[in-house]
Each structure stands twice: as C-alpha cells, then as structure tokens.
Amino acid sequence: MHADGSCEIEGINTLAHADANQISFLANNKYHQQFVSTKAKAVIVSKAFAETLDPHQQVGLLVVAYDPYLAFAKVQRLFHPQDVGCGILHPTAIIDASAQLADTVDVGAKSVIEADVLIGEGTVIAAGVVVEAGAKIGKRCILHAGAVVSTMSVLGNDVILQSGAVIGSDGFGYAWSGSEHLKIPQVGRVILEDGVEVGANSCVDRGVLGDTIIRRGVKLDNLIQIAHNVEVGAFTVMASQVGISGSTTIGQGCQIGGQTGMAGHLKVGDGCKLAAKTGVTSDLEAGKTYAGFPAMPHHAWLKMSVLMMKLPEIWKKIKSK
Amino acid sequence: MHADGSCEIEGINTLAHADANQISFLANNKYHQQFVSTKAKAVIVSKAFAETLDPHQQVGLLVVAYDPYLAFAKVQRLFHPQDVGCGILHPTAIIDASAQLADTVDVGAKSVIEADVLIGEGTVIAAGVVVEAGAKIGKRCILHAGAVVSTMSVLGNDVILQSGAVIGSDGFGYAWSGSEHLKIPQVGRVILEDGVEVGANSCVDRGVLGDTIIRRGVKLDNLIQIAHNVEVGAFTVMASQVGISGSTTIGQGCQIGGQTGMAGHLKVGDGCKLAAKTGVTSDLEAGKTYAGFPAMPHHAWLKMSVLMMKLPEIWKKIKSK
Amino acid sequence: MHADGSCEIEGINTLAHADANQISFLANNKYHQQFVSTKAKAVIVSKAFAETLDPHQQVGLLVVAYDPYLAFAKVQRLFHPQDVGCGILHPTAIIDASAQLADTVDVGAKSVIEADVLIGEGTVIAAGVVVEAGAKIGKRCILHAGAVVSTMSVLGNDVILQSGAVIGSDGFGYAWSGSEHLKIPQVGRVILEDGVEVGANSCVDRGVLGDTIIRRGVKLDNLIQIAHNVEVGAFTVMASQVGISGSTTIGQGCQIGGQTGMAGHLKVGDGCKLAAKTGVTSDLEAGKTYAGFPAMPHHAWLKMSVLMMKLPEIWKKIKSK
Numbered sequence: 001m002h003a004d005g006s007c008e009i010e011g012i013n014t015l016a017h018a019d020a021n022q023i024s025f026l027a028n029n030k031y032h033q034q035f036v037s038t039k040a041k042a043v044i045v046s047k048a049f050a051e052t053l054d055p056h057q058q059v060g061l062l063v064v065a066y067d068p069y070l071a072f073a074k075v076q077r078l079f080h081p082q083d084v085g086c087g088i089l090h091p092t093a094i095i096d097a098s099a100q101l102a103d104t105v106d107v108g109a110k111s112v113i114e115a116d117v118l119i120g121e122g123t124v125i126a127a128g129v130v131v132e133a134g135a136k137i138g139k140r141c142i143l144h145a146g147a148v149v150s151t152m153s154v155l156g157n158d159v160i161l162q163s164g165a166v167i168g169s170d171g172f173g174y175a176w177s178g179s180e181h182l183k184i185p186q187v188g189r190v191i192l193e194d195g196v197e198v199g200a201n202s203c204v205d206r207g208v209l210g211d212t213i214i215r216r217g218v219k220l221d222n223l224i225q226i227a228h229n230v231e232v233g234a235f236t237v238m239a240s241q242v243g244i245s246g247s248t249t250i251g252q253g254c255q256i257g258g259q260t261g262m263a264g265h266l267k268v269g270d271g272c273k274l275a276a277k278t279g280v281t282s283d284l285e286a287g288k289t290y291a292g293f294p295a296m297p298h299h300a301w302l303k304m305s306v307l308m309m310k311l312p313e314i315w316k317k318i319k320s321k
Numbered sequence: 322m323h324a325d326g327s328c329e330i331e332g333i334n335t336l337a338h339a340d341a342n343q344i345s346f347l348a349n350n351k352y353h354q355q356f357v358s359t360k361a362k363a364v365i366v367s368k369a370f371a372e373t374l375d376p377h378q379q380v381g382l383l384v385v386a387y388d389p390y391l392a393f394a395k396v397q398r399l400f401h402p403q404d405v406g407c408g409i410l411h412p413t414a415i416i417d418a419s420a421q422l423a424d425t426v427d428v429g430a431k432s433v434i435e436a437d438v439l440i441g442e443g444t445v446i447a448a449g450v451v452v453e454a455g456a457k458i459g460k461r462c463i464l465h466a467g468a469v470v471s472t473m474s475v476l477g478n479d480v481i482l483q484s485g486a487v488i489g490s491d492g493f494g495y496a497w498s499g500s501e502h503l504k505i506p507q508v509g510r511v512i513l514e515d516g517v518e519v520g521a522n523s524c525v526d527r528g529v530l531g532d533t534i535i536r537r538g539v540k541l542d543n544l545i546q547i548a549h550n551v552e553v554g555a556f557t558v559m560a561s562q563v564g565i566s567g568s569t570t571i572g573q574g575c576q577i578g579g580q581t582g583m584a585g586h587l588k589v590g591d592g593c594k595l596a597a598k599t600g601v602t603s604d605l606e607a608g609k610t611y612a613g614f615p616a617m618p619h620h621a622w623l624k625m626s627v628l629m630m631k632l633p634e635i636w637k638k639i640k641s642k
Numbered sequence: 643m644h645a646d647g648s649c650e651i652e653g654i655n656t657l658a659h660a661d662a663n664q665i666s667f668l669a670n671n672k673y674h675q676q677f678v679s680t681k682a683k684a685v686i687v688s689k690a691f692a693e694t695l696d697p698h699q700q701v702g703l704l705v706v707a708y709d710p711y712l713a714f715a716k717v718q719r720l721f722h723p724q725d726v727g728c729g730i731l732h733p734t735a736i737i738d739a740s741a742q743l744a745d746t747v748d749v750g751a752k753s754v755i756e757a758d759v760l761i762g763e764g765t766v767i768a769a770g771v772v773v774e775a776g777a778k779i780g781k782r783c784i785l786h787a788g789a790v791v792s793t794m795s796v797l798g799n800d801v802i803l804q805s806g807a808v809i810g811s812d813g814f815g816y817a818w819s820g821s822e823h824l825k826i827p828q829v830g831r832v833i834l835e836d837g838v839e840v841g842a843n844s845c846v847d848r849g850v851l852g853d854t855i856i857r858r859g860v861k862l863d864n865l866i867q868i869a870h871n872v873e874v875g876a877f878t879v880m881a882s883q884v885g886i887s888g889s890t891t892i893g894q895g896c897q898i899g900g901q902t903g904m905a906g907h908l909k910v911g912d913g914c915k916l917a918a919k920t921g922v923t924s925d926l927e928a929g930k931t932y933a934g935f936p937a938m939p940h941h942a943w944l945k946m947s948v949l950m951m952k953l954p955e956i957w958k959k960i961k962s963k
Contacts, residue, residue, distance in 0.1 A: 241883065
C-alpha cells in the first residue's frame with residue numbers, strides 16, 4: 001500500500017485463485033474458508049460480514065460494499081471493458097452497397113450484411129455473422145460469430161447476440177388443408193429493445209402478422225425458444241432451455257428457471273418467479289412464485305413433492321384397512 | 322366497393338391491426354370484441370359465427386368460410402408468396418465444379434456447395450449455408466442462413482430449413498472399450514421427404530448404418546433433436562424442444578407437444594397426440610392422447626394432477642387414524 | 643470362403659440389410675428373428691448366444707466375440723476410418739498470418755482462423771467454421787461445418803465438434819444494479835480435454851473467472867447446455883438436451899439421461915446414472931441411480947410412479963371413510 005493509503009490492483013479473481021496483486025470478493029458465506037486462506041491483496045465484503053470479523057484477526061485489505069456481488073461486477077467491468085467497434089471492416093466481409101454502417105462499426109471475416117441494413121455507432125459484428133436485408137441494428141451491439149439476424153429484424157442499442165443465436169426465424173404456423181399442413185407465411189418482425197442479450201443457439205421467431213417483442217434489458221440464456229408474437233417484459237431473465245409458445249405475454253422483472261415451458265396465448269404477470277422445469281398452462285398472477293407441471297404455487301409444490309415420497313406409506317395404510 | 326360487388330383488398334392483418342384497406346379473420350371467438358371494433362374492410366368468419374350476428378348490426382363485409390383459419394392461411398399466402406429461386410448466384414458463393422445446380426437455383430453470399438451436390442429447380446440457398454459433398458436437394462426448397470446439410474443427406478422437394486438447422490450430424494453412438502467410449506462411425510444418411518420443414522437450430526442425426534427418415538409433410542419446430550435411425554411418419558408435427566432417441570419410429574399424423582422426450586427403440590402409433598413435457602418410455606397405441614412421465618392416457622394424467630394437489634388432505638386423513 | 647479358411651468381407655451392416663458380402667452382428671436378442679433370416683456372410687455373436695444354437699442348424703459363419711457391440715464398433719471403424727487432415731487449405735479459408743497450423747491441417751471453404759490460433763497435426767476444419775483469436779486446438783480433431791470456437795478456448799487431441807456446436811459463449815452472469823442487469827464480463831476459458839465430443843448445436847459457456855472444464859473422453863449429445871465454470875468428469879456421457887447450471891461439478895463415468903437439468907453449485911458423484919428428465923437440486927452420491935424431480939433414487943421413483951397411478955383409488959378409499 002502506498003503512503004496515501006492507495007494501492008494498485010492488477011485484476012480481480014476468485015478467493016481461491018486471486019494472487020497477491022489481485023482483488024477478490026466474498027458474496028456467498030459458503031466460501032468463508034476461502035476468505036481465510038485467500039492470497040488476494042484486498043477482498044470486497046458486505047458490511048454485515050465485516051462486522052463479524054475479529055478485529056485482531058489478520059486479514060488483508062477489506063473493501064466494504066453494500067452488495068459485494070454487484071461490486072465484483074463493476075470491478076470486473078473495469079478490468080474487462082466491453083468491445084466497442086472502431087471501424088474495422090474485414091476485407092472478406094460482404095457489405096451490400098445499400099447498407100448504411102456508422103463509421104465505427106466493425107465487421108468480421110466472412111460476415112454478410114445484406115441490402116438496406118442499418119447499423120449504429122460502435123457495433124461489433126464478429127466473423128461468420130449474417131444480417132439479412134432490411135434489418136436495423138443499434139449502437140454498441142455485439143453480434144458473436146455465427147449469429148443470424150433475419151430480414152427486417154430490429155435490434156436496439158447495446159444488444160448482445162451470442163454465437164449461433166437466430167433472430168427472426170419463421171414462427172411455427174400452419175393450417176391443415178385437408179391433405180397437408182399449409183405453411184402460413186410469417187411476415188411480422190422481431191424487435192429486441194435496448195440492452196437485450198440472447199444466448200448461444202437461442203431462437204426468437206418473427207411474428208406471423210405483428211411482431212415478437214423482447215423489451216429492454218431482457219436476458220435470455222442459451223438454447224431458448226421464443227415463439228411468434230410472444231412479448232417478454234423489461235428486465236425479465238430466462239435460464240437455459242426455456243420454451244415459450246406463441247402469443248404468450250410475460251411481464252416485467254420475471255425470473256424463469258431452466259427447462260420451463262409455457263403454452264401459447266397466456267399472460268404471466270410482472271415479477272413472477274418460476275422454478276426450473278415448470279410447465280405453465282394457464283395465466284400466472286403477478287409477483288408469485290410457481291413450480292411444477294401444471295404450474296402451482298411454489299410452496300404447494302414443495303409440500304406435494306414431500307408427500308409424493310410418502311405414497312408408499314399412504315398406500316400401505318390404505319391397504320391395511 | 323365497386324359497382325359489380327367486388328372490392329380491392331391491400332393486405333391481411335389481425336382484427337386489432339387491420340386498416341380500412343385490409344381483410345382480417347375471426348378464427349377464435351375469444352377475439353369477438355376485436356371483431357366488433359375492427360377497422361378491416363372485410364372479415365373472414367365461419368358460417369356458425371355469421372348466423373349469430375344480428376342482421377341489423379353494422380358490420381363490414383363478411384366472407385364466410387368453412388374454416389376461417391385455413392382461409393386466412395390461403396389469403397396470407399396470396400399476399401406473401403414463398404421465395405422461388407431464379408438463378409442468382411452470389412459472386413462470393415463457393416460452388417464446386419462437380420455440383421449440379423438447376424438454372425433457377427439461388428445461392429447467397431458466402432454459402433458453400435461442395436462436390437457432387439445436386440440441387441433442383443427454384444431452390445433458394447440463403448447466405449452462410451453449407452451443403453456438404455454428395456447431398457441431394459430437391460426443387461423449390463428454402464435453406465435459410467446458417468443451415469448445414471451434411472454429406473450424403475437427401476432433401477425432397479419443397480423442404481424448408483430454418484436458420485441454424487443441422488441435417489446429418491453424427492448420431493450419438495459409442496461402445497465402451499474397457500478404457501474409453503469408442504466412437505462408432507455414423508455412415509447412414511438423413512432423408513427429408515417432400516414438404517418437410519425443420520426449425521431453427523434443430524438437429525437431425527444421420528443413421529449409424531441405415532437412414533434417419535422424416536416422411537413427407539412433417540413439420541419440426543425449433544431446437545428439436547431427432548436421433549439416428551428415427552423414422553417420423555408423414556404429416557406429424559412436433560413443437561419446440563422435443564427430443565426423440567435413436568431408432569424410435571413415430572407414426573403418421575401425430576401431434577407432439579413441446580419439451581416431450583422419447584426413449585429409443587419405441588413405436589408410437591399413427592395419430593397420437595402428446596401433451597407438452599410428456600416422457601415416453603414404452604410403445605404408444607395409435608390414435609390416443611397421452612401426457613405425463615411416464616406417459617399415460619391424458620385423462621388419467623389430468624385426474625392424477627388434480628389428486629396430487631389433494632395429497633396434503635390425504636396425508637392428514639391418514640395421519641388422523 | 644477360401645481354402646485357408648479366410649474370407650473377404652466388403653462391409654458391415656444390420657442383420658436385416660446386410661448382403662452376402664457383408665458381416666453383421668447380433669448384440670440384442672430381440673433381433674434373433676433377423677439373425678435367422680439374414681443374408682450376411684458372417685455374423686458377430688456372443689459366446690452365450692453361440693452356445694444356444696442347434697449345431698445342426700444351417701447358419702452362416704459365426705464370429706464369436708466377448709462383446710458383439712464392441713466388435714461391431716471396431717469393424718465399423720475399420721471400414722470407415724475417421725477423417726484425418728493432410729494439409730488441404732481451401733483457397734477461400736481466411737487464416738490469420740499469426741495463426742500456426744501444423745502441415746497436415748485441413749481447413750474448409752469460408753472457414754475463419756483468427757490471430758494466434760494454434761492447430762495440431764491432422765486436424766480437420768470443415769466449411770464455415772470460426773476459430774477465434776488465441777484458441778488452441780490439438781491433433782486429429784474434427785470441427786464440423788458451422789462450429790464456433792470462441793477466443794482463448796482450448797481443445798485437446800481427438801476432439802470432435804458437431805455442426806453448430808458453440809464452445810466458449812459467454813456465461814449467463816449479471817448483477818442487478820438497482821435499475822438493470824449489469825453484465826459481468828466472462829473472461830475464463832473453456833477447456834475440452836482429449837477425446838471429448840460435443841454434439842450439434844450444443845453450447846459450452848466460458849468461465850466467468852476460472853475455466854469451464856470438460857475432462858477427457860466426455861461425450862455430449864446435441865442441444866446440451868453446459869454453463870460457466872461447470873466441470874464434467876472423464877468419460878461421462880450426456881444424452882440430448884441436458885442442461886447443467888453454473889459451477890456444478892459432475893464426476894467421472896456418469897450417464898445422464900436426456901432433458902435432465904441440474905441446478906448450480908452442486909456436486910454429482912462419480913458413476914451416477916440419471917434417468918431422462920431428472921431434475922437435480924442437491925448433491926448426488928457416487929455410484930447411485932436417480933430419477934424424478936426433485937431427483938430421488940431410481941427405485942423410489944419407480945415405486946412412486948406406480949403409486950401415483952393409484953391416487954384415484956386412494957382418494958376413493960379416503961373419501962369413503
């Protein structure tokens with residue numbers, strides 16, 4: 001540490017792996033043992049944790065934060081700022097003459113930008129990306145390798161697509177003609193508002209007539225399916241392998257566990273929390289926590305799960321009477 | 322409307338969004354209120370619905386159809402005809418000299434057509450597609466951006482692959498050698514018959530020896546897994562995230578709900594309907610409706626689901642005796 | 643057959659499809675009828691099966707093997723040796739000047755190899771693959787069309803990536819700032835050890851700080867999600883559509899059924915077997931077989947599944963008292 005109380009930190013790492021030039025963080029008390037043995041020069045901790053420490057205990061520098069995990073996120077972002085484009089167009093990128101790219105857009109090798117595409121300042125298109133005709137992409141977006149943005153899709157600012165994400169595939173719409181499933185042309189768009197992130201190999205289908213809309217700040221993990229004309233409210237997060245059927249509307253600030261599925265034409269209220277593998281077949285009330293299939297209040301599901309284990313005992317008693 | 326009773330329609334849209342130059346449709350009575358307030362110049366309705374209307378009620382033009390949803394599909398197709406190739410080969414497409422493309426095939430930027438590939442009239446290959454050596458693709462197919470057709474795969478006419486679909490990946494086959502899982506070369510093919518559609522990021526594995534076969538008119542939604550040597554009968558439809566294990570045979574005209582899984586080496590009869598999240602572990606009888614895991618008749622599952630909610634009550638009674 | 647007892651075999655096929663110049667195998671007694679009627683010149687069978695045969699019965703040549711399925715695998719590999727690179731670089735491949743490729747590496751059309759990539763002897767990169775900056779790839783690997791290897795990922799020798807597999811996508815990590823989900827930069831790597839295979843459109847996320855590690859000989863089927871900082875033990879196999887949440891550690895030699903999901907920060911012991919659709923919410927003991935959600939011992943799940951079908955009977959009895 002310097003004379004003025006400042007010190008230099010060269011990076012951030014976990015308690016177990018930080019070296020003597022790095023800062024670390026304790027966001028989960030189950031890592032307490034690693035706090036004791038860490039080599040980190042400094043550790044971000046909560047006020048509550050700091051107060052539990054014996055003042056005579058030998059610890060490194062402590063940085064007390066209201067939310068150590070958020071503080072970690074901020075320090076991590078400081079050491080690893082997000083890529084921003086600076087106008088590097090790889091010579092093998094194919095950019096249609098009618099596309100309008102801001103001066104600071106990067107486009108990687110073998111990427112294809114089709115006719116009438118608009119791309120804003122600082123957006124980074126990695127290698128092997130396809131942006132189809134008429135798509136609009138905002139500022140400071142990142143499209144990772146192999147992502148596909150289909151025709152007429154609209155991406156706001158600060159949108160991130162992980163590799164293999166498909167935005168604007170056709171929705172699954174057919175009418176039975178009497179002899180075959182007649183495909184219904186899907187002519188709506190996908191709109192991803194500002195700050196949306198879509199995970200690797202996830203799919204967001206275009207609307208059949210109107211649009212499929214993912215509101216600002218929504219985060220979708222990998223391998224998620226969003227069907228046509230779904231609307232997902234702002235800041236909702238979905239874990240991997242969730243599937244949402246057509247025309248379902250999900251509120252703001254929901255948390256949806258992995259492998260959850262939802263039927264079509266439903267309404268899920270704001271702030272709902274769904275456990276993993278939930279199967280939603282009817283509307284869900286705002287602010288509640290659900291689990292199971294069919295979805296039920298989480299506490300009811302917990303109770304039921306315990307009692308299902310007692311079925312042998314129940315059966316035995318029934319049989320003995 | 323013109324003097325001869327005809328009128329011009331400039332498009333089709335939902336009841337809520339149609340303008341005064343568009344036609345709309347009422348296929349679900351829950352949208353009745355939107356029917357009342359629509360601005361559409363004309364509305365497609367069922368005969369049954371038309372007969373419920375007060376003859377003095379002020380409504381726009383009515384088009385009475387046996388199946389309004391099918392009529393919508395047909396009008397939608399009229400306004401949005403499917404893309405057909407007309408012989409545009411992007412200069413950056415790589416087409417092997419031994420590949421044989423009909424005169425009207427389109428191939429997009431950066432797509433790769435390898436040796437000995439055959440492609441029929443009117444097929445459209447978008448940007449960033451790979452068609453590997455020896456694959457055969459029929460007429461009027463559409464391969465969206467980033468789709469992959471592996472070596473020796475066979476696609477009939479009017480096949481559609483959404484973006485990121487993988488046709489002909491290796492099946493998951495190994496034999497334990499005593500010290501490792503020895504990979505079994507997968508040398509069969511994938512055959513997609515006429516009119517098959519495969520959703521975004523779905524995978525159809527090649528057979529280990531014989532072929533994996535998807536019969537005519539089958540529609541697969543996004544993120545579906547079809548393992549090696551599966552056969553799917555004509556006109557069967559599968560919703561998103563279904564997984565079918567190796568060598569299972571599914572009949573014709575089945576409807577398979579999202580996130581359903583099937584074990585291997587099973588037979589599912591013609592016309593089966595499976596609820597979402599069904600887990601199939603044994604053969605299923607034709608024409609029946611199933612749900613649950615393990616799969617059971619749908620009515621049994623409904624009853625069981627209701628009674629599971631009564632487990633606390635059952636437990637209380639048992640304990641009180 | 644030749645005078646010295648040898649004979650020529652031109653290929654291997656199933657009992658039903660083998661012709662008179664091919665060898666076949668009987669690994670599952672349910673195919674006994676096909677053994678009787680096969681046209682194969684020779685059939686690989688188990689010793690136990692051979693001993694059940696009537697010595698006067700007319701059968702073709704028998705090859706007795708300890709494990710006929712393993713023998714099939716070995717013969718199949720003999721007739722279909724794996725592709726090995728021999729130094730063919732397609733003229734449209736983009737290979738950064740700083741990348742170091744062994745002399746025998748193949749790179750397909752439109753593939754992109756970025757700066758500082760290292761690739762070992764005999765590795766085959768198909769068409770449309772992206773290998774990002776700083777990635778290291780071992781010897782004799784096969785990267786199928788459309789696979790993506792993100793920056794700094796490390797692949798050992800004999801690794802296979804099926805089409806659309808994404809290695810090194812960002813993990814799903816955010817901290818709530820009070821007004822948005824703040825993205826936590828994911829700066830760890832993915833390490834795939836020797837002999838790992840990753841299925842089509844599967845995703846392995848990079849670690850947030852440390853690495854996501856898939857140990858030697860692990861086989862992952864299609865559409866699998868491996869979250870950040872997961873570790874999968876050697877020779878574990880996972881069927882399609884499994885999802886593993888962040889920081890979970892899975893032991894060696896596990897067998898994980900399709901559509902299984904695991905919560906984060908768990909430990910699954912060596913040699914565990916999990917039925918399809920298992921939902922794991924707590925640590926699992928080594929060597930045990932589990933099923934259900936929440937995961938329970940398989941025998942308990944079987945019993946419970948049977949008794950759930952008896953709920954109507956239980957309910958009736960309860961009500962009648």
